Structures are given as C-alpha cells and as structure tokens.
Amino acid sequence: MMKRIEFCLTWVSLLLLQTAFAQTFTPLAIEVEAETGILSNPWGGGLNCPQLSEADLNNDGLLDLYVFDRTVHLHLAYVRKNNQYVFAPELVANFPALTEWSMLRDYNGDGISDIIAYSDIPGIDGLTAYTGYWQGNKLAFKRFPFKGPFNLAYFPLNSGGKAQVYISRIDIPAFDDVDCDSDLDIITFNLSGGYIEWYQNLSVEKGYGRDSMIFKLQSNCWGGVYEDGLSANMSLSSAPGKCFQTGANNPSVDYRHAGSTLTTTDVDSDGDLDLFIGDVSFNNINLLTNGGTCAQAWFNKQDPRFPGNDKGVDLPIFPAVFMIDINADGKKEVLVAPNENNGSEDVDVLWVYENNGSKQNPEFKFKQDDFLVRDMIDLGTGAYPSFVDFNADGLMDLVVGNGARFLPQGQRSIGLTLLQNVGSRQVPRYRIVNRDWLGMNQYNRENFALAPTFGDMDGDGDLDIVVGAEFGQLYYAENIAGSGKPMQFGAWQEKYMGIDIGQGAVPQIMDINGDKLPDLVLGNRRGNLNYFQNTGTLQKAAFTPQDNALPNIQRLGKVDGTAEGNFIGYSAPLFFKQNQSLQLLLGTEKGELRLYDNIDNNLSGTFHMSDANLGGMRLGGRTKADLADINGDGFLDMVVGNARGGLSLYSTSFRSGQATPVREPLSTKALSLTPNPANDWVSIPGLGDEEGILSVYDAAGRLVVQKQVNQYNSSLQVEAWTPGVYLFKLSTEGKVFAGRLVKAGK
Numbered sequence: 001m002m003k004r005i006e007f008c009l010t011w012v013s014l015l016l017l018q019t020a021f022a023q024t025f026t027p028l029a030i031e032v033e034a035e036t037g038i039l040s041n042p043w044g045g046g047l048n049c050p051q052l053s054e055a056d057l058n059n060d061g062l063l064d065l066y067v068f069d070r071t072v073h074l075h076l077a078y079v080r081k082n083n084q085y086v087f088a089p090e091l092v093a094n095f096p097a098l099t100e101w102s103m104l105r106d107y108n109g110d111g112i113s114d115i116i117a118y119s120d121i122p123g124i125d126g127l128t129a130y131t132g133y134w135q136g137n138k139l140a141f142k143r144f145p146f147k148g149p150f151n152l153a154y155f156p157l158n159s160g161g162k163a164q165v166y167i168s169r170i171d172i173p174a175f176d177d178v179d180c181d182s183d184l185d186i187i188t189f190n191l192s193g194g195y196i197e198w199y200q201n202l203s204v205e206k207g208y209g210r211d212s213m214i215f216k217l218q219s220n221c222w223g224g225v226y227e228d229g230l231s232a233n234m235s236l237s238s239a240p241g242k243c244f245q246t247g248a249n250n251p252s253v254d255y256r257h258a259g260s261t262l263t264t265t266d267v268d269s270d271g272d273l274d275l276f277i278g279d280v281s282f283n284n285i286n287l288l289t290n291g292g293t294c295a296q297a298w299f300n301k302q303d304p305r306f307p308g309n310d311k312g313v314d315l316p317i318f319p320a321v322f323m324i325d326i327n328a329d330g331k332k333e334v335l336v337a338p339n340e341n342n343g344s345e346d347v348d349v350l351w352v353y354e355n356n357g358s359k360q361n362p363e364f365k366f367k368q369d370d371f372l373v374r375d376m377i378d379l380g381t382g383a384y385p386s387f388v389d390f391n392a393d394g395l396m397d398l399v400v401g402n403g404a405r406f407l408p409q410g411q412r413s414i415g416l417t418l419l420q421n422v423g424s425r426q427v428p429r430y431r432i433v434n435r436d437w438l439g440m441n442q443y444n445r446e447n448f449a450l451a452p453t454f455g456d457m458d459g460d461g462d463l464d465i466v467v468g469a470e471f472g473q474l475y476y477a478e479n480i481a482g483s484g485k486p487m488q489f490g491a492w493q494e495k496y497m498g499i500d501i502g503q504g505a506v507p508q509i510m511d512i513n514g515d516k517l518p519d520l521v522l523g524n525r526r527g528n529l530n531y532f533q534n535t536g537t538l539q540k541a542a543f544t545p546q547d548n549a550l551p552n553i554q555r556l557g558k559v560d561g562t563a564e565g566n567f568i569g570y571s572a573p574l575f576f577k578q579n580q581s582l583q584l585l586l587g588t589e590k591g592e593l594r595l596y597d598n599i600d601n602n603l604s605g606t607f608h609m610s611d612a613n614l615g616g617m618r619l620g621g622r623t624k625a626d627l628a629d630i631n632g633d634g635f636l637d638m639v640v641g642n643a644r645g646g647l648s649l650y651s652t653s654f655r656s657g658q659a660t661p662v663r664e665p666l667s668t669k670a671l672s673l674t675p676n677p678a679n680d681w682v683s684i685p686g687l688g689d690e691e692g693i694l695s696v697y698d699a700a701g702r703l704v705v706q707k708q709v710n711q712y713n714s715s716l717q718v719e720a721w722t723p724g725v726y727l728f729k730l731s732t733e734g735k736v737f738a739g740r741l742v743k744a745g746k
Contacts, residue, residue: 046646072620180294261320380405383641387628401450455509468505498545527561527569557607587623671739692732
C-alpha cells in the first residue's frame, strides 16, 4: 500500500512539475477587497467597450458569455457555473485576431457558435466570418470562404458585378433571421447612413440549407425608417412597404453622420424582429417596434428614451444593446454598453435592464450599471502598477496609477490607487484603501496617465516616488520617513529635473550602468526607451534633462514597442535581474510583453529580444508589468496593467534574487482529500493553522481552479467538473502538498 501511495505521489509531482515548466505564467487567485466587499474576479483586467454574445464556450451544453472589448480588440470568456459567470480566459485561446466588432452566431445551425466580425482587410469596410468547431472542449475556427472580393461578404450588383456588403468600421450591424426562414441575414446602415439595408441570405431559398451565406440586397429602406442624426427620434413611414421621404430641401440629408449600433430581437414575441438603435451623437437607446411581418418589416412605434417607464439609458457615448439571459429565467435582459472609448463612460460600462414582465408583455426595469465590472479592479482607462511596501510591515503592497476615469461634462479624474496587503507573507490579501493616494487628482486638468515607480533618490535608505505622465514630464516626491518606517512624503515637485520626453512617460528607477546610483529609464509614446544617467551622488541625484545629450541615451538598446505598420508603441520598461544579469520586460501598445537580454555592458548597443510575446498572453493594449515575490515561495509574481484600466496577476518561473528562470520543486508531501472519489464536494481535512494557495489541474495539465484555503475555507464544489482524474497542489509556507482526486460520474 505504501508503494502505491509513493507511486501516485511521484506521478502527481511529476505532472505538476511538467505543468510548471510548460506554463511560464499561472493566474494567481489573490483576494481583493473593495469598498463594496470581496471582489469575485479582481484580476479580470477591466472593461471599456464590451460587446456581448451568448454561446457555449466549453462544450457543456450551457450558454456562456463571450465578450469582445472594442477598445483593445480583445476576446474574453465567462463560463456559466451554478447560474454565475466565472472568468475563463483560456477558452478564447483559439480565437483569431479581430478588430472593431465581433459577435458569435450559429450561422449553419450545427449547434456550434461561429464568428461574424468586421473586415480584416485594412481600409476595406465589410463583414468576415469564421466557422466554429470543437477542439477538445474549446472553440476553434476556420475562415469562411466567401469567394468574393477580399473574401468578405458580398452581394450582386444590377450591373452584373459584385461588391462587398458595406458595414462602417464604427457601426455594429445585426446578424439575424429577418425573414423567418432560419438562415441569418445582415441588417446595417447604408453608406450615407440614413436608411437601413437588409441583405437577405438566400442559402435556404437556393436549397443549401444553412451552411452557405449568399446575400442579396433585398431592401434599402428596411422597416421604412430614416435616421437624420440630429434627433434622438427616428422618422417613421406612414404604412408598410413605404420609405420615409426626407424631402429634397431637408438639410439633414447633407449633414447625416456615420455611427449607429443595431440590435434585432423579438421584444414582444409576436414573431417578427424589433430593433434597438444607438447613435454616435446621443446617450440614449431607441426601441423600434415592428408592426409588420417577417416578409415586410414596418416600424410604427418607437421609444426614443428606452425604457420610457423607468430610468432611461443615459450612457455617454454611442451606446449599443446586447440581449443576454444573464439570470437563466428564460427571458433575455437588455444590456447596454458604450461603443466608443474616447469621451465615454469607462467604469460603469454595462447597464442591465431586467424583464420583470413576460415574453409577450415585457417590462424592462433598470437593475445595475456595473455588470461584470463590479467584480473587478477597474480604474477607468489605463492601469500602471508598481509593487512597494508602503507601510513597512514586510508585505508587498500595490500602487496603481490610472490613465483617467471618465466624468461628465468633459471632466476626468486621475490618481494613484493604493492596495494594502492585509494578508500574510505566504497568503497575501489586498484591500483598496485609497483611490487618490498622495493627492495626484489635483493635476487632472493638466495631465493624465500616471505611472509610478519607487527608488532611493537621496541615499537616506527609504524609497522616494517618481510618477510619469502622458505629456512627458515627471512628478517627484521625497519620502521623509526614514529607513524602515511607513512612507511619508513631502510636497510634489512638478517637472522633475526638467525632463520632458514628449508623450507617454513611463519611468523606472534602476541602476542600469552598475555605478550604484539610481538612473531613470523612461518609456514613451514612440515605443522606444530614453535612458537618463544619474550624474550626481548617492545623496543627491542629478540628471541632464536633454535626452540626446551625453551620457543619456535616446534609444536605449534599440528596443521598439511598436507593432508592424504602427508608429505608436507606448513602451513601459521593467528591468530586473536573473543569473546576476539584467533582463528587460517591455510593455507595449499592442499588449505583448517582450523579453530582452544582452543588456549588461551593452547600453549603447542593441538588446537581444529573446521572446516577442512572453507567455503568449492576450491582455489588450498598453501593458505595464511589475514583479515581486508576494507569496514567499521564492519566485517572482507579476502584475500587469492594461488600457482597459484593470489588472492581471500571475505567478512566474523567475526566481526572486539571483537564480535561473526555472521553477524548482519544493519538497512535496501527500495531500489528503475526502471523499475520494467525489461527486459534489471535496474537502481538505486537518489543515489546522495551515493556509495557502490550492491549485487544481486536470489530467492534461490545465489549471481548473485556484483559490486560497484555510481551516475555515477548505471545501471545493466539484459537481460541474467532467468525470476524470484531477491533480491538487496546496502551497503553504515552505511546503507543497500534492494529491489526486477522482471525480466520479453521476
């Protein structure tokens, strides 16, 4: 029996070790408490312009939630478990790179979601599609062959040629069954933007079933309505089959702008499609009721301040509607989000209107404005994190600068948010204690995009603060507390040392040249790095402000944070040591984290990029990382901020101190699990005072769940898990426990 236990333990340990080597980064489930309580998804990364679709994302037969954030062209996934949405970013690993808008629909009726998205041909407006299929229990896709111009959706012209279906880059079209024949059609505004076009899918009519997409412009005035862009109201036609006539002298025809969102749904369950419209000029949503039929749509009623019987949508700016049954009651809720990031709400971005009536007689009531984001750290637009022990208790706290948070009337708020570590050395827990730490919101009219860094600039043994900002200057405050004491800062010094790099200053304090003096390295909007060498003393730093004056270096290491074809890079430097050598982790505009070496004694040369996208992570744009060992396991943990205003947190394979970036296994002991096999729940008995991080992997080495456990919280619900073998790893102070659970079938 003992040999069997040893064999199983060795097998588990080897699999866990293989997982550690295969996965450079593992998400960390560290608890965060905000003003509203414990956040269920604190490290979800934030949202700015989410687009939502219902779809089965993990092949379990339940409708999950797919989110595409237009701001950074990022795919996100939430799986439905016990009537809740659980963040599952690994489920979108196979999704193709897309821009502007993306939705999941089942165009061919095979029960697997497909992608309908904006054109991927630069400069060409239109619609592309990808056919979905299962790869294990994850969706994967292959490009749909339209066999038309640019492989985009097209339609025949009267002249005998063909053209792509025009869909503006800034619009969101509808893709739905308009004529009730089961295949899916396109609804979009025409090129001039006033009338709505219906492109009928003739796949069924031509005898192909639903596996084809063959479009014909069936109506250039669908529903008979006209949008002039000057009023929140639509102009309605007088009868079915008629178009609203604008009149030759109507000035709105000349000044009609582009920018509308369309969402079709049968709101009143009468068998035809009604229409939600959002407009780039207004904060409201208009609901058009279809008084016609599937064959002949006619919008004869409108609610321009939807919902007229409750708190209407007032979401700056350019709102879009998504129909999702978030509470699984069989009735879809109306969700509203902004479709433009500039000058629009960037925290409370998902409004929910619940249907308190029936399907036939809906009654939509406002419920909340922070769906999904209420569970995250979300600071608005942009997040620039930095680890530091601000209160000298030996625990790593977190200071995060934001780009800005939207306020009405063209205002914004900026600041440093302080997350205090109120846990222990082995089990960190964070609490948001101050959203304007050190009072930097006083500068909100003159600057934004605050990026903090800490270092001892005056040789007194404590850490001072330097903050970079969008307009290229630095802010400095001296820590006057003294070594080993909680931080206490003097007044802010603006335009520190006269340094100005133009735009997008993201600084790091680091001794780059090995002379024991703290230097400054600044990322910038151009995507390169500016090196400012400290020419002062240990007690008094000094810098030459001109970036092109020696001993400064204007393009340190020749690094480049831009993407191909782009002139904007927004580089964010993080130098750190491994094997006694400097390495550079560079955040970028597109969102990759690029790793460089060959830095020591090569400041005037070219650094070597050893990894163009470390970990293959997709976090969205303008990433900024920092490293610290926050859980005492001897390895550096990584926090990453992004353009969405949120954070992601990972354990890494980089050793803290001077070591190789390879995870070495700690001494592994047997972990007791009961019951085993298990159907519904499993517990870890006998924890006593032990507490730590529990990680569970499936037999393929994929992380299934990660949570903090102690004697009061040592149970895990496994009812929804697929039957099979699961590997448990419990990491506590200096020890690792491993065990195997058999999940039984029903």
